[in-house]
Amino acid sequence: MNILIADDEKDILNLIKISLVENGYTAFTAQNGKEAWDILTTQEVHLAVLDVMMPVMDGFNLLRKIREHSTIPVIFLTARIDDMDKVLGLGADDYIAKPFSVAELMARVGAQLRRNNEYLSPKEKAATTIVYGNLSIDTDKCCAFKNGELIELGAKEYKLLLYFMEHPERFFTKRQLYHAVWNEELYFDDNTVMVHISRIRSRIEDDPQKPKYLKTIRGIGYKLHYIGEKP
Numbered sequence: 266m267n268i269l270i271a272d273d274e275k276d277i278l279n280l281i282k283i284s285l286v287e288n289g290y291t292a293f294t295a296q297n298g299k300e301a302w303d304i305l306t307t308q309e310v311h312l313a314v315l316d317v318m319m320p321v322m323d324g325f326n327l328l329r330k331i332r333e334h335s336t337i338p339v340i341f342l343t344a345r346i347d348d349m350d351k352v353l354g355l356g357a358d359d360y361i362a363k364p365f366s367v368a369e370l371m372a373r374v375g376a377q378l379r380r381n382n383e384y385l386s387p388k389e390k391a392a393t394t395i396v397y398g399n400l401s402i403d404t405d406k407c408c409a410f411k412n413g414e415l416i417e418l419g420a421k422e423y424k425l426l427l428y429f430m431e432h433p434e435r436f437f438t439k440r441q442l443y444h445a446v447w448n449e450e451l452y453f454d455d456n457t458v459m460v461h462i463s464r465i466r467s468r469i470e471d472d473p474q475k476p477k478y479l480k481t482i483r484g485i486g487y488k489l490h491y492i493g494e495k496p
Contacts, residue, residue: 271301298322338377376431398491429489
């Protein structure tokens with residue numbers, strides 16, 4: 266699959282390109298929005314990773330042009346928190362804040378391509394397991410495991426854990442989680458989210474009072490962040 270990376274920082278471009286190639290992708294690189302648009306109009310691109318602040322044409326304007334012609338997944342890189350709502354409002358599929366880990370970005374790329382599985386080869390479509398730390402989810406069978414042992418989860422708990430594992434290291438407010446899992450835009454119940462988070466912790470944590478996976482970020486919400494050695 267072909268991935269476009271657009272960023273005016275050469276070090277970031279090279280780092281992401283190396284990681285994509287190591288993960289079996291073909292990478293196209295651009296240092297400004299115009300170069301990126303030229304690639305998008307001349308090459309088959311299955312996903313784009315775009316920086317917000319780029320010369321000639323910034324990420325916002327590039328995304329507007331993309332959405333006039335294409336529905337490919339777009340992941341934004343941004344160093345400013347106030348950019349995040351804007352990029353999602355313009356039609357981006359995900360964002361990741363700078364500085365970021367390459368492992369996190371690769372996980373986000375994989376998650377978006379799985380959601381848009383028309384871009385996947387038959388071999389890639391067959392790969393239905395998401396792994397994070399000692400946790401894994403078989404998305405085909407809708408089953409979660411810890412250290413290879415089945416975890417008993419209710420339907421909403423499974424969807425919550427899956428959402429976290431598709432977006433590792435990313436902060437979510439209770440409202441964002443509620444809308445993502447319960448799919449109700451007009452209603453919001455933070456207590457419902459907290460109860461389900463508590464239930465998930467009771468299944469995946471060695472000590473739910475000292476979680477190593479689902480971390481509470483005071484005043485913000487939650488994120489999946491594994492503390493410990495990964496297998």
